[in-house]
Amino acid sequence: MDLIEWLASRSQAVSLVEVVQALALPKSSTLLLLRTLVDARYVTRQADGRYLLIRLPGEPSETNSGWGMILRVAEPILRETVAAIEETGFIAVLTGDWQVRYLNKVLPMREIRYDRDIATQRVAHYVASGLMLLSGLADEDLEAYLRLSVPDEDDPGAIAARVSAARREGYVANLHGRVEGAAGVAAPIRDPEGRIVAVVNMSGPRERIANNLSRVTEVTVEAARRASEALSRRMFKSEKSPARN
Numbered sequence: 001m002d003l004i005e006w007l008a009s010r011s012q013a014v015s016l017v018e019v020v021q022a023l024a025l026p027k028s029s030t031l032l033l034l035r036t037l038v039d040a041r042y043v044t045r046q047a048d049g050r051y052l053l054i055r056l057p058g059e060p061s062e063t064n065s066g067w068g069m070i071l072r073v074a075e076p077i078l079r080e081t082v083a084a085i086e087e088t089g090f091i092a093v094l095t096g097d098w099q100v101r102y103l104n105k106v107l108p109m110r111e112i113r114y115d116r117d118i119a120t121q122r123v124a125h126y127v128a129s130g131l132m133l134l135s136g137l138a139d140e141d142l143e144a145y146l147r148l149s150v151p152d153e154d155d156p157g158a159i160a161a162r163v164s165a166a167r168r169e170g171y172v173a174n175l176h177g178r179v180e181g182a183a184g185v186a187a188p189i190r191d192p193e194g195r196i197v198a199v200v201n202m203s204g205p206r207e208r209i210a211n212n213l214s215r216v217t218e219v220t221v222e223a224a225r226r227a228s229e230a231l232s233r234r235m236f237k238s239e240k241s242p243a244r245n
């Protein structure tokens with residue numbers, strides 16, 4: 001981490017000797033560390049043998065979903081939204097096996113509030129976050145999900161209809177969630193290419209959400225829009241400025 005931090009402070013590519021001298025590390029160990037960072041695609045080795053940091057941990061790459069970056073840019077917006085409507089907020093993503101994973105949880109400052117264990121992943125079509133995330137799948141991937149991940153007791157056609165509605169409306173409102181007495185609204189966080197990479201989910205007691213559904217939907221969609229813009233700015237900055245000053 002010291003090496004990554006030091007590289008992040010450089011505006012130009014650096015040589016092996018410069019790293020050794022700056023961090024007072026053995027040359028052989030430093031070379032192994034740099035090779036590890038190159039293999040992990042945090043650092044690139046240029047034609048002249050100098051090293052340049054191209055991304056930080058948590059930022060997207062060909063093999064990294066960038067969940068850390070998503071959480072960093074979205075969490076402040078989520079906290080503002082929770083404070084504004086006093087309901088519980090989550091950032092959720094879809095795993096490689098089509099489960100919903102919650103990256104965080106922000107609880108409101110009120111006595112009666114909705115809480116959930118975010119260590120447990122959820123079946124995607126059972127929750128508002130999952131339906132919104134499924135709406136971002138390519139048609140062939142959605143068909144595979146419906147074929148491979150839907151239990152016999154669930155109706156693939158009904159699930160497909162809800163996903164289509166999510167694509168059309170740009171949000172999902174679920175007033176009859178799997179948790180008795182709970183309801184929620186989810187809206188998509190998109191990357192610069194318009195792909196859904198995460199969702200903002202606001203949840204609370206069913207009656208309170210239902211009575212305030214328009215407002216909850218409005219602020220959820222707005223939070224997701226702001227998070228999408230912040231993520232696009234951050235990713236654009238990473239692409240244009242691979243070395244940090």
